[in-house]
Amino acid sequence: MKKITVLLIIALLALPTFLPTVGAAEKEVKVGVLFSITGPFAPAGALAGYRGSLIAMEMINDKGGVLGKYKIRPITADAQSNPDIAIREAERLISVEHVPIVLGDYSSSIGVPLAPICEKNKTIFWVIIAISDKIVQDRHQKYVFRVQPMGSQWGKSSVEFLNENYEKLGYKSPGEIKVAVIHEDGPYGVSVSKGNLERVERYGMKVVLKEGYAHTAKDLSSLILKLKASDPDVILHTGYFPDIVLFFRQARELGLRTNAIIGHGAGYANFLLLEKSLGRQIVNYTYNVDPAPAQILDVKKLEPGMDRLIAEFLRRYKEKHGEADPPTHATQGFGHTWILINEVLPKAIEKYGEVTADTVRMTARELDIPEGATPCGYGVRFAPPGHEYAGQDLRSYPVVMQWVSGKVEIVWPGSLKTIEAKLPLPSDSPFAK
Amino acid sequence: MRSPLNIKRGPILLTVILGCLILFPVFSPSPYLIHIITLIFIWSYVSTAWSYMGRFGLVSLGHGAFLGTGAYITALLFNFFNLSPWIGMLIGASGAVFLAAVLGYACFRSGIIGDYFALVTLAVGELVALSIIAMREITGGSLGFTLRSLGNSPLYFQFGSKVYFYYISLLFLLFALYLWKRIDKSKMQKALKAIGEDEVAASSVGINIIRHKMAIFIISAFLTGIGGVLYAQYITYLNPHTLSGVTVSLAIPFKAILGGMFNIWGPAIGTAMIVSLEEYIRVSYGTKFVGVSEVVYGIALITLIIFLPKGLYGTVLEIFHKRQRSAETIT
């Protein structure tokens, strides 16, 4: 009897699986919001991005919607950090929910398969956070847009920074700098390290070590031994959070010495947590390459109004999730979504009278936002379909930041610089040579 | 165990179900439903292939290795050498067979069975996943890679509409079921059953243990390799984590067990149940109760395993037989 009951329950549960959400009211814009809110990518930043994205929509809706009348209805979906599930959810959003736009996801391994699916189904894929070049490179997609820098730009920025500061290391030319490139071997680390290497090669710097490792690695001591043996001036590191912590701890225990440790987003973005987990002394003077998080941008350099917008976002984020200092990914989620719903959608409605994938596409293509007019700091201008990086925001760039005694400062590019980089590592760092 | 489908009503019922499945895309408006059912077909096919050996006590926890080998070889041949996946899949599946043959021969020669076989295969699945990641220059590493799109090109296993994949994967599933029937009627099935129960007794009546185990392992690996190709061609994207590695390798036996791996319909029914349950819980509650819905899903799986140890279909059969038996004793 027990078994029959179990069977009946299963049958009941299985029934309503495939029904779409009902009741699409007039004057509504459906937006598919597809993030990995569970699984390994969630803590790495996907969840923060998702929250940021929803806050942007909420803020618009509180003002009555786009143009004051078109409410945004987010149709949320969980990609579970799994490309297979992400594809299923994208199919559902497109064919059951009929959303014209899919927003998403943190991970490039999800962005890469989703782009062609959305393209094929003539649905806008508004890429948030996922940075791999491959999402747009050589694909000539019409429906895929990304308002943030690409992975290789991360890698290039740090080397550009070095190239301008070789004198601080006591060298006469950039070519003398000894660089070690280490990275987690996922899509993120690989695409950033490619950018590193490309620029390192261009400037003729010496690569003394290049190595990848799984971000789930249990032990990095051998890598550190090799780093010690190769004696680099600069360690260019790309990793997620746990492996960065492991790296710093083991590097300290094994007595690693160098002149600079430059991180590239992801785990390095969450500086406060790094400091909490490792202690200030260990992580002091570490660099991070990333789009600047809203709270550290010098709002005076931005367009008017942006300061209030950012303050409002930070207030809501704290209210909802209890964090006063949200990670960069939250800002990215918020900022990228904001550009879509505050810049693109109103224009599409004004010009074409409705929001469809095609009206959004045509509007977005004409978008021309100058630097400083977005919550992210940089401007927006998408590469046209014929371009190698069609759909990529060509005005976006990451900055190089340095943590100095708990404060984040921008050290590159020169135009945004808040301090001169502390290079080489000051002697109060345990890693200083 | 006799299946209710085999008794007089069987063929009629079977025809009706098959008819419904064939006509479904004609009437269904939702590409999403077609998509989900296609996935159910593909994974049913794979878990059926897994059960080919699982039901004889050869429990592999590394079928992701074959899935990945088949899919990657085929896709790389297509992307780099423009070889049609229709031909490539035979080469890819041969790769899976090669892997199975080496692994099987080594294992069966040294008498690795039971838990040890399960763990060795688990390690092999992981090994394949790590190797794919390490060879990122050609495989794209853990970023995965996308198949070159040719639009509608049946000769290259690419179609403009999902419906084609729906029918193709249905055909493959039917083939796997047919082959299962054929094996059941063959001497091989008896030999494997004997081996599964008692290897010493089996070999003492002249059954060549290694040869039979190798045979079923190779068949299973071949079909699984093709399954990998089918899946990769369908979603046009390959990723080591969704094709090889522990998660997939465990998901396959999960489906077979929860359906009932000893019966021909079990793995397919199990797959349908798991995929539906997964979809249902995630779609309905996934973003409302973040994490909680997954906890519920996990608990549901454990509960099912505890209360339906013979799988869903196995338990239905059991109840059916009990009813039948008690009916017989009354009359």
Added chain:
Amino acid sequence: MLEIEGISAAYGEFRVLHEISLGVRSGETAIAVGPNGAGKTTLLKVISGLLRPSLGKIYFDGQRIDDQETHEIVKLGISLVPEGGRLFPYLTVLDNLKIGAFSKKAREEFRKALDEIFGLFPILKDRKKQLAGSLSGGERQMLAIARSLMSRPKLVMLDEPSSGLAPKIMARVFEFVRRIKSQGYSILMVEQNARKALELADHAYLLESGRLQFHGGAEDFVKNPYIKKAYLGI
């Protein structure tokens, strides 16, 4: 002391015991004989709680035990020497004896029991540091019996103590049984070797195909023509 009323038992669908009733009086040695597959071992399993009966009741010292767990039954004073001894081969002789005295009461009397056992089976004392798996066949059976006595039982049940042993060792095992009988233990022994077993018995039962066919004193058994022919080879 032990009373069994109408016990039936089954493995899955397959019924092995059909409404068996028998009893063992205090201080008495009862034996159950019968061919292989008659359900003798099953009977002992049911009494010791390793198998739940599907029907019937079992009383021990007036207390109902058929719904008790095995370890509870052991505590009440019934111990079983399984067929083939079933020692823990990777434990030493001493550890085997120690685990035999696992229950709280037995633990308290462990020293005393050990001295008694070493008195009864001196060879075990010499071997106490050896692994049980390295003992010879007869020594193993000896240890198995000794181990069961460590729990200070009132009733000792032996399952085919002579099975698988060479004749001369077999004879020694029966000698052990005689020794513990003389110590005043009640015994219920199941045995295929009817003739040897009957020499020890006060009371005997014949089981065939899970049914109780005949019971009576040892003399009645020896006189019964059917038993004489089928089991005693006379």
Added chain:
Amino acid sequence: MFEQILNAAINGILLGGVLALLAFGLNLIFGVVKIIHMAYGQFVMLGLYLIYVLTMQVHLPLVLSALIAVFAMAILGLLTQLLVIGPLLEAPRLNQLLALAGLIIVFENLAMVIWGADYRGIPLYLPILKIGNFFIRGSCLFAFLGALITLGLLYLFLNKTYIGLAIRATAQDTEIVKLMGVNSRSVYFITLAAGGALTGIVAAFFTPIYTVHPHFGSSFTIMAFIIVVLGGMGNLLGGFISAFIIGVVTSVSAVLTTTEIADIIALLIFILVMLVRPQGLLGTRGI
């Protein structure tokens, strides 16, 4: 180069200590209950979280938090036995294995619901040890010594107590042990509790080394299995030794090749050893 390899070998031995700790409980549970505990790594993850919460949020001293965690993990072990393993004792092996694999999903997401998706680490530094040109990692040395002490305590527990005796006996013959008056169900409970407590101990020694997040456990699972099988399943000493072998092999080969390839090499060695010596390195039974 030689010095580097030697240093890597030292690191490997220390890493071996960490891995050995991990393998103990898994081995114990396999030896007695004959179950492959798929969700073992997730236990360690929960233990780490608990220590984090107690130290950083409740502000208890670290040692006390660790003790509480050990106790709490023992209780979680009991619950696992009660709710999952117990009902499946008679079920086919594969069902047991998959049910425990189902626990992975439950535990990971439960951690996610309770503690959110963030990474948590306790800033805890042990002094740096430098001998000549060699650096000894204090945290791993600590774990290494912890592994030795734990093994010693475990040995005493198994060999000097009645319960330990019952556990060893149960590992050899599950049925007969009942006839000795041992409640075999209690033995299972005790084993699972001991296994759980061991994960608490592992978590305590991991605290200075790793940061925890909901998916922390899975990265250890395969490595732990490899060690256990390599040493001979159920053989505590074998597991201990093979942990060091794996530690040194991965560490040294990571210096010679890359960290990534070292993992592949470890897997390959495992598979090859299995094919040559299926029973594992110390492949006899018994604890």
Added chain:
Amino acid sequence: MPPSLIQVLIMLSLDGIGKFFGGLAALSDISLKVEEGEFLGLIGPNGSGKTTLFNVISGVLKPSSGRVSFMGADITGLYPDKICHLGVARTFQIPRPLKDLTVVENVMLGALFGDSGRSTYHSEETAKRDAIKYIDFVGLKVGELTMPDELTAAGLRKLELARALATSPTLLLADEVISGLNQEEILEASSVLNRIRDEMGVTIIWVEHIMGALMSLVERVVVLDYGKIIAEGKPSEVSGDKRVVEAYLGEEEQEVY
């Protein structure tokens, strides 16, 4: 007729067989020849190595030293199925029926796989016919759907015999086919063995640790003790041998039935 005038065919020949488990010798230096058509008894107390010897001959175990030849060919270390195909069949001391298969199917296995030459064209129907033939021959009374767990001890022994016979052997290794049976059943089983030899012309090696029934049937007895052959000869000679009485029967010779 003097033996020298007839070409006696040596069917099985063991040459210095030794088998060690760990450091323990289960068999040491066993040499033995079995002629075609012979009915040989192999006795010895428990643990004397009889079953180990069978395992070595049938290929379940590889000998540590020595050579096994069958019909003049070296079969040392071949897999059991190969040896079975050559014509050596065995039964097991503890019956090992395949519990999920019916009794008839169990025997069919022997017919289907036991003879490599025949099995290539052997259909299921003929295999089934053969199986029923052998089941009848050993005197087992079962229906088509009888499962092995419904059989008595005697029934299981017969099933073992029928399954072995279905492989159409020329040499049968019968391992304790009467142990655990009652007197009546012993007589029946012994007569089946006798008929296998006489009617089917199968050479038999019969292992038993109790001697009674065996001594009255076999032509020659080999006695094993602690892995060594301690006596060999006609039953009447062997049972009088002092070493045998001492090692095997001990002081209680008359108790053995």
